[in-house]
Amino acid sequence: MSTDTVGCVVCDAIYSLRPELADQATQCARCGHRITYGKRATLAWLVSLSATNVALLAMVVFLPFLELHSGQFENAASVIDVVLGFSSGIMVPLALAVLAFILMLPLSRFLLLIYALGPIAVGRRNLPYAARALRGVFLLKPWAMAEIFMVGVAVALVKLADLATISIGPAFWIFAGVVILNAYQDTLMCRHTLWTALICNE
Amino acid sequence: MQRVITARETGRVVCRSCSLVAPAKQMRCARCNEWLQSRDALSQQKVWAWLIVGLIAYIPANLYAMLRTTQSFRTTESTIVGGVVDLVHHGAYAVAIIVFVASIVIPVGKFIVIAYLAILTTRRHRTDPHRLLLLHEVVEFIGRWSMIDVFVVAILTALVQFDVLATINPGIAAVCFALSVVFTMLAAQSFDSRQIWDRLEGKSNHE
Numbered sequence: 001m002s003t004d005t006v007g008c009v010v011c012d013a014i015y016s017l018r019p020e021l022a023d024q025a026t027q028c029a030r031c032g033h034r035i036t037y038g039k040r041a042t043l044a045w046l047v048s049l050s051a052t053n054v055a056l057l058a059m060v061v062f063l064p065f066l067e068l069h070s071g072q073f074e075n076a077a078s079v080i081d082v083v084l085g086f087s088s089g090i091m092v093p094l095a096l097a098v099l100a101f102i103l104m105l106p107l108s109r110f111l112l113l114i115y116a117l118g119p120i121a122v123g124r125r126n127l128p129y130a131a132r133a134l135r136g137v138f139l140l141k142p143w144a145m146a147e148i149f150m151v152g153v154a155v156a157l158v159k160l161a162d163l164a165t166i167s168i169g170p171a172f173w174i175f176a177g178v179v180i181l182n183a184y185q186d187t188l189m190c191r192h193t194l195w196t197a198l199i200c201n202e
Numbered sequence: 203m204q205r206v207i208t209a210r211e212t213g214r215v216v217c218r219s220c221s222l223v224a225p226a227k228q229m230r231c232a233r234c235n236e237w238l239q240s241r242d243a244l245s246q247q248k249v250w251a252w253l254i255v256g257l258i259a260y261i262p263a264n265l266y267a268m269l270r271t272t273q274s275f276r277t278t279e280s281t282i283v284g285g286v287v288d289l290v291h292h293g294a295y296a297v298a299i300i301v302f303v304a305s306i307v308i309p310v311g312k313f314i315v316i317a318y319l320a321i322l323t324t325r326r327h328r329t330d331p332h333r334l335l336l337l338h339e340v341v342e343f344i345g346r347w348s349m350i351d352v353f354v355v356a357i358l359t360a361l362v363q364f365d366v367l368a369t370i371n372p373g374i375a376a377v378c379f380a381l382s383v384v385f386t387m388l389a390a391q392s393f394d395s396r397q398i399w400d401r402l403e404g405k406s407n408h409e
Contacts, residue, residue, distance in 0.1 A: 073364045082360040094377050098356050131234045135219050145349055152353030158297040195220040199233050
């Protein structure tokens with residue numbers, strides 16, 4: 001059978017969907033319920049998730065990440081402070097690398113994705129070098145390590161447990177949100193779908 | 203299972219960035235502009251080069267101090283293994299296991315697995331390719347998680363800066379360890395997964 005039979009969950013109508021239609025957004029003829037989301041909606045999802053993540057990351061940079069109290073001493077550290085901790089002498093390259101791994105590379109992945117797929121999602125023509133941008137999104141994937149940083153935070157909390165009291169700042173929770181949204185976004189990233197969409201839009 | 207036809211058999215090449223199929227002579231992908239190569243001829247050399255550099259960087263990463271803790275004018279230095287032992291003494295067994303796995307088990311396992319794959323795929327072999335591919339995918343996926351310890355050092359350094367009372371500073375091993383992780387990630391990425399199927403003897407177990 002070359003066609004798929006799908007039913008509308010709202011009004012029980014049944015349709016047989018030809019394969020070429022499964023790529024597009026389809027609606028139930030009777031009640032208007034979305035039956036398939038199609039390429040366009042997936043792209044819109046990806047782009048809006050990326051935009052959300054960019055906004056969240058911007059907040060992470062400026063809000064306190066962890067706060068430490070020990071007697072009369074108090075220290076609040078933002079993500080930038082975490083990176084600057086390394087910024088003396090021989091540690092500078094490491095500071096830059098950590099900054100790239102936990103902030104710059106995840107951020108550039110989101111921005112590149114918006115640049116490459118944003119125009120398609122809103123129905124415009126591709127921007128110049130859109131293909132390079134999309135290639136960069138896939139290329140950078142293993143180097144964006146936001147989720148690993150979260151585990152690092154957990155380990156650091158345990159190591160400091162008997163030295164001081166630590167409270168978790170708002171940036172920690174926002175960053176956790178970015179990690180979850182990013183994981184969800186990666187499940188939507190089908191190479192074939194994205195590249196076909198990009199090339200069909202030229 | 204139906205017989206699988208490879209791009210090379212039909213005189214074509216698959217783009218590893220966007221999966222488009224192009225004629226074998228074409229230099230760059232028409233869709234994403236990636237360089238096209240049916241098999242990466244230098245793959246072996248790249249894998250061994252990155253792996254050896256990674257191994258070299260891993261030695262000082264274990265010998266020198268990862269953390270330098272100054273508490274009331276006394277400086278103690280702790281290596282990767284020392285850090286794990288400290289965690290065990292504090293009774294934080296779960297976290298000790300996480301750090302031990304991330305900084306010792308994963309890197310060492312990665313050196314062994316990448317070397318095993320690189321040696322095996324250059325000769326004719328009968329090992330199940332699905333198992334080899336699984337090994338390669340596990341190594342590629344899990345390798346990045348070794349970075350945990352470097353991030354822990356960064357966080358501790360940022361938080362614990364109380365002049366005389368207590369200060370934590372990163373040691374040189376943090377740099378070596380980060381480099382080792384990066385080099386072995388590059389080694390895993392240089393490995394050409396298509397070679398796993400190329401020199402398979404008696405293709406009975408995947409057809």
